[in-house]
Amino acid sequence: MIREARLLAGLSQERLAERIGVPRQSIARWERGEVEPGFDNVRRLLRSCGFDVSLVRYQADESAEARLGGRLELTPQERLVGMLGDPDTNA
Amino acid sequence: MARRRAQPRFDPYPILEAFEREEVSYILIGAFARVLVGADEITHGVDLAPTTRGDNLRRLDVALEAINARRPGRTEPALQTNDYTREPVVELRTDHGEVKVVPVPEGTRGYDDLRRDAERLPIGRGLRPWVASSRDLARMLNALNRAEDLEKLLMMRRLVELEHDFHRGRSIER
Numbered sequence: 182m183i184r185e186a187r188l189l190a191g192l193s194q195e196r197l198a199e200r201i202g203v204p205r206q207s208i209a210r211w212e213r214g215e216v217e218p219g220f221d222n223v224r225r226l227l228r229s230c231g232f233d234v235s236l237v238r239y240q241a242d243e244s245a246e247a248r249l250g251g252r253l254e255l256t257p258q259e260r261l262v263g264m265l266g267d268p269d270t271n272a
Numbered sequence: 273m274a275r276r277r278a279q280p281r282f283d284p285y286p287i288l289e290a291f292e293r294e295e296v297s298y299i300l301i302g303a304f305a306r307v308l309v310g311a312d313e314i315t316h317g318v319d320l321a322p323t324t325r326g327d328n329l330r331r332l333d334v335a336l337e338a339i340n341a342r343r344p345g346r347t348e349p350a351l352q353t354n355d356y357t358r359e360p361v362v363e364l365r366t367d368h369g370e371v372k373v374v375p376v377p378e379g380t381r382g383y384d385d386l387r388r389d390a391e392r393l394p395i396g397r398g399l400r401p402w403v404a405s406s407r408d409l410a411r412m413l414n415a416l417n418r419a420e421d422l423e424k425l426l427m428m429r430r431l432v433e434l435e436h437d438f439h440r441g442r443s444i445e446r
Contacts, residue, residue, distance in 0.1 A: 182429070185411045189379060214436045245312070249431060252310040253438050257393035257403075264307050264314055265282070 183226050184212040190230035200229040282316040282369035287339055288399050291320075294335040298322040299386045300403045301377050301412060306424070308393050309406045310431050313424065317370030321404075322351075323383040324375050329354075332373070339366040349373070379415025380408065406432045 187197050187208075194212070198205040201222075211218040211226075218226065224234050252260060284304065291298065300308065302319030322332050329352040336349045341364040343349065349364055351373055362373040376382040389405035404412070410428035413421050 184407060185379075185414060188411065189415060245427070246430070248312055249310065249427065250434055252312060253431075253434055255310075257308045258396040260307055260310060261284070261395050265284075
């Protein structure tokens with residue numbers, strides 16, 4: 182999400198780091214997911230890119246979550262064959 | 273009464289094989305790419321971001337001709353001479369399903385931008401197309417800013433998180 186916001190704002194990692202007063206390496210680590218930035222930092226980062234955080238309440242669909250996790254275990258070919266293989270949805 | 277031509281059954285393999293034969297450089301994007309990286313979606317077409325360098329678009333024209341690609345008005349794709357500032361997305365029908373050609377997808381700077389994080393994914397029949405990363409696929413959906421894509425966007429973001437945990441888990445196992 183941080184990388185996405187930064188790229189949409191057209192900022193380099195250096196420029197974003199300057200804006201919020203952290204080393205460029207911190208931005209890089211947050212973007213790679215090596216270090217958790219914490220909510221306050223996420224908010225500062227997003228605001229520096231011209232965005233903000235809003236809370237949207239929605240019902241978590243645990244079966245969808247499990248399905249998604251299961252799909253990661255498949256190969257790309259298996260995922261594709263799974264989609265193409267259903268004649269009712271691919272007429 | 274004029275008869276409408278039946279929609280062909282979607283089969284991405286002949287489409288991608290045609291691109292392979294002509295050595296077209298492209299990155300798969302859109303719903304088809306999202307399915308390959310793990311999204312739970314259904315699509316009837318292939319979307320791609322080709323490089324506009326060299327004679328790549330001419331090669332893409334040749335590949336598309338081989339699978340009878342036509343614009344909705346039954347005209348030829350003519351991608352090499354298309355004005356992408358006026359028509360950023362070229363939608364085509366082929367003998368094997370729909371093809372969308374998008375040299376600069378929303379939220380990106382095009383092929384070179386997407387290529388950095390793209391991966392070659394094996395999909396069978398010896399094909400290993402370049403596919404945009406989950407993060408970039410989410411970025412494109414976000415930039416399109418369409419209400420109907422919200423669920424897909426949430427799913428892609430969750431997929432990025434799960435992918436991260438999945439790979440981290442694997443590296444810890446090693």
